[in-house]
Amino acid sequence: xxxxxxxxxxxxxxxxxxxxxxxxxxxxxxxxxxxxxxxxxxxxxxxxxxxxxxxxxxxxxxxxxxxxxxxxxxxxxxxxxxxxxxxxxxxxxxxxxxxxxxxxxxxxxxxxxxxxxxxxxxxxxxxxxxxxxxxxxxxxxxxxxxxxxxxxxxxxxxx
Numbered sequence: 001x002x003x004x005x006x007x008x009x010x011x012x013x014x015x016x017x018x019x020x021x022x023x024x025x026x027x028x029x030x031x032x033x034x035x036x037x038x039x040x041x042x043x044x045x046x047x048x049x050x051x052x053x054x055x056x057x058x059x060x061x062x063x064x065x066x067x068x069x070x071x072x073x074x075x076x077x078x079x080x081x082x083x084x085x086x087x088x089x090x091x092x093x094x095x096x097x098x099x100x101x102x103x104x105x106x107x108x109x110x111x112x113x114x115x116x117x118x119x120x121x122x123x124x125x126x127x128x129x130x131x132x133x134x135x136x137x138x139x140x141x142x143x144x145x146x147x148x149x150x151x152x153x154x155x156x157x158x159x
Contacts, residue, residue, distance in 0.1 A: 006043050009056070014039070017064050024068045034071055038064050053157070105155035113148035120145065 014035070021034045041063050049059055106114050112134070119125045119133065131141040 006046060009042060009046070009060070010039055013042075013057070013060050017060065020061070020064055021068060025071065030071065034067055038067050041067065101156050102152070105152050108155050109148055109151055113144060113151060116141065116144050117148050117152070 017038050018031065018035050021031050021038075022028075025031050025034060038060070042060060045059075045063070049056070054062075106117065109117070115134065116130055119130045120127065125133070127141050127145060128138055130136075131138045134141065136144070
């Protein structure tokens with residue numbers, strides 16, 4: 001049963017995952033490797049996937065996005081994490097119930113982190129614009145953004 005489900009998931013999401021990774025990673029060989037890694041993670045985690053916490057597409061998207069970020073982290077000497085990846089909100093990760101959790105989690109962040117998240121995701125400002133608005137360096141703004149997202153992830157139980 002799990003093999004059949006895994007095959008269905010692979011067939012349904014392979015194109016979407018490949019398209020997302022291709023848009024972030026220029027090397028086609030890296031794209032193939034990363035898509036394989038994503039589906040290995042999906043297969044390993046499928047038995048523990050909880051549809052009560054997130055939709056399947058959100059879960060796969062999160063695995064894909066994190067795999068791409070990990071790729072850039074491990075190849076840090078060769079390239080910098082592009083701002084576009086940090087700004088990526090192409091898929092709606094949060095449904096109505098998760099928005100309530102997000103609101104509660106935002107209240108737990110430090111003021112600077114909360115302001116940055118609100119300016120970026122709710123007001124639509126780029127990280128460069130926020131850096132100017134908050135009188136911070138661009139690289140520090142990216143670091144605070146990353147830190148805020150990590151805190152939110154922990155506060156929201158890893159969604």
